[in-house]
Amino acid sequence: MTHALSDHTPRAADRDPDAPSAPHDALAAAFDPDHFRALAAPVVDRLAALLADARAETPSLPVLPWVAPGAQLANWPLALPERPDVARTPAAFDAMLARVLEGSTHLHDPGFVGHQVAPVLPLAALCELVAATLNNGSAVYEMGPVSTAMERHVIRWCCDTAGLPSGSGGVLTSGGTLATLTALLAARQARAGWDTWTHGAHDGPPLAILVSEQAHYCADRAVRIMGWGRDGAIRVPVDADHRMRPDALVAAHDEATARGVRVIGVVASACTTATGAFDPLEAIADICEARGLWLHVDGAHGASFLLGERHRHRLRGIERADSIVWDAHKMLMQPALVTAVLFRDERHGAAAFAQDASYLLADDPADTWWDLASRTFECTKRFMSLKLYATLACYGPALLGEYVTRTADLATRFATMLRDAPDFELAVEPQCNIVVFRHVPRDGTVRDDAALDALQPRLRQRVIEGGRFYPVQTRLDGRTWLRTTLMNPFTTDAHLAALLDAFRAAA
Numbered sequence: 038m039t040h041a042l043s044d045h046t047p048r049a050a051d052r053d054p055d056a057p058s059a060p061h062d063a064l065a066a067a068f069d070p071d072h073f074r075a076l077a078a079p080v081v082d083r084l085a086a087l088l089a090d091a092r093a094e095t096p097s098l099p100v101l102p103w104v105a106p107g108a109q110l111a112n113w114p115l116a117l118p119e120r121p122d123v124a125r126t127p128a129a130f131d132a133m134l135a136r137v138l139e140g141s142t143h144l145h146d147p148g149f150v151g152h153q154v155a156p157v158l159p160l161a162a163l164c165e166l167v168a169a170t171l172n173n174g175s176a177v178y179e180m181g182p183v184s185t186a187m188e189r190h191v192i193r194w195c196c197d198t199a200g201l202p203s204g205s206g207g208v209l210t211s212g213g214t215l216a217t218l219t220a221l222l223a224a225r226q227a228r229a230g231w232d233t234w235t236h237g238a239h240d241g242p243p244l245a246i247l248v249s250e251q252a253h254y255c256a257d258r259a260v261r262i263m264g265w266g267r268d269g270a271i272r273v274p275v276d277a278d279h280r281m282r283p284d285a286l287v288a289a290h291d292e293a294t295a296r297g298v299r300v301i302g303v304v305a306s307a308c309t310t311a312t313g314a315f316d317p318l319e320a321i322a323d324i325c326e327a328r329g330l331w332l333h334v335d336g337a338h339g340a341s342f343l344l345g346e347r348h349r350h351r352l353r354g355i356e357r358a359d360s361i362v363w364d365a366h367k368m369l370m371q372p373a374l375v376t377a378v379l380f381r382d383e384r385h386g387a388a389a390f391a392q393d394a395s396y397l398l399a400d401d402p403a404d405t406w407w408d409l410a411s412r413t414f415e416c417t418k419r420f421m422s423l424k425l426y427a428t429l430a431c432y433g434p435a436l437l438g439e440y441v442t443r444t445a446d447l448a449t450r451f452a453t454m455l456r457d458a459p460d461f462e463l464a465v466e467p468q469c470n471i472v473v474f475r476h477v478p479r480d481g482t483v484r485d486d487a488a489l490d491a492l493q494p495r496l497r498q499r500v501i502e503g504g505r506f507y508p509v510q511t512r513l514d515g516r517t518w519l520r521t522t523l524m525n526p527f528t529t530d531a532h533l534a535a536l537l538d539a540f541r542a543a544a
């Protein structure tokens with residue numbers, strides 16, 4: 038069957054490779070199925086070899102092949118051929134691919150302990166190839182019939198997992214930052230007290246939300262995009278574990294209200310980016326309920342811990358949220374980007390982009406669930422659901438639960454290791470798979486706070502250049518710390534002991 042489609046087209050493989058392609062042939066050759074096979078087969082082999090290398094006792098590739106940005110730019114001059122040379126492309130592409138793989142950061146390497154980006158499940162990566170080839174967006178049903186149906190099921194699973202009631206719903210969108218803006222647009226429309234979508238943000242008192250001091254910048258960014266300015270995100274102090282303080286939340290709300298600000302809601306972090314702290318959702322939900330505030334839970338990183346039996350208690354209260362953001366490209370091992378933005382009442386999601394005011398909460402979006410463009414920022418939207426749907430359908434949530442549990446348990450053991458080490462200091466007890474610490478040399482060479490702060494980034498840079506590990510850093514209470522997110526399920530205690538030795542050697 039597949040060959041029947043290509044019988045009428047000139048095949049790249051049949052052509053004399055030295056004969057230049059005529060331009061009118063080149064398009065047909067570029068789409069030739071055999072050309073596709075010639076391109077694809079080495080890709081799979083190379084990626085399989087990359088996965089194998091990452092699992093080797095000593096991977097041959099550095100986790101982050103450090104090259105200064107300017108030199109990297111020089112490494113990749115874009116030479117444009119005068120004419121398409123399709124016949125030579127498989128070999129040229131393969132050579133390019135080899136260099137891409139060599140020069141990139143390797144998230145499958147157990148030495149990757151950096152940012153909150155997942156080592157991707159191979160199945161999910163293959164789904165990306167299928168989704169990209171089909172290029173079925175989901176803005177209008179006809180352009181993505183399967184994609185739309187899969188998205189509906191995936192969103193239902195997310196809502197059920199979070200404990201949201203029937204009548205809840207949402208969409209998949211392009212990342213946690215955009216999802217947060219989507220959720221806060223809905224919150225604004227629901228709680229501002231006037232039709233902000235029609236009359237703008239300034240047709241009443243100044244609007245604000247309350248966020249923890251440790252919240253991800255996406256909440257502040259969303260507020261500024263909505264035109265509320267710097268004062269639109271009011272910071273609530275945190276406790277010693279970097280969790281939002283409920284008493285401080287009440288005080289901040291009272292203080293803002295007294296100033297004439299209309300606070301429409303609270304953004305609770307579950308968890309924070311810097312230390313992985315889970316705000317006390319139940320206490321915050323009580324306050325929101327008593328005061329008529331919208332509760333938004335930023336679960337971009339932490340919502341996945343709902344799948345870990347021993348860790349889901351940290352999210353108690355999430356089922357009371359009005360909206361939730363949940364990144365699958367963080368702790369569900371999916372390729373970036375795929376984020377679920379969920380609403381306790383699905384109609385609020387539709388109101389976020391109420392282009393037609395008559396649509397506003399009047400209709401039941403469940404009746405038109407296939408009209409995704411009306412509920413998402415994106416017009417052309419990627420086929421995002423396939424990878425998550427396939428992951429759930431093929432492996433079940435148990436695999437994801439095992440992943441989050443394994444990485445969080447590893448973090449607990451790493452914290453013990455750090456507490457036991459005389460020359461390291463743990464910033465705070467980890468609440469999930471994020472561990473923050475610093476090296477404090479015991480030889481007395483680093484005497485004051487400023488010197489200790491300056492030391493950490495230098496050590497980090499050296500460790501990165503060593504090629505075995507990729508840790509990151511953060512600022513906490515004005516001080517500089519090293520930070521690891523244990524994203525890789527194959528990172529072991531031995532790797533982490535070696536990481537500490539790498540810091541010692543760098544010092």
Ligand SMILES: Cc1ncc(COP(=O)(O)O)c(C=O)c1O
Binds near residue numbers: 310
């Ligand atoms: C807590 C939290 N919220 C939101 C985001 C933003 O998500 P994204 O990077 O998908 O835009 C991040 C990213 O690290 C995060 O850690």
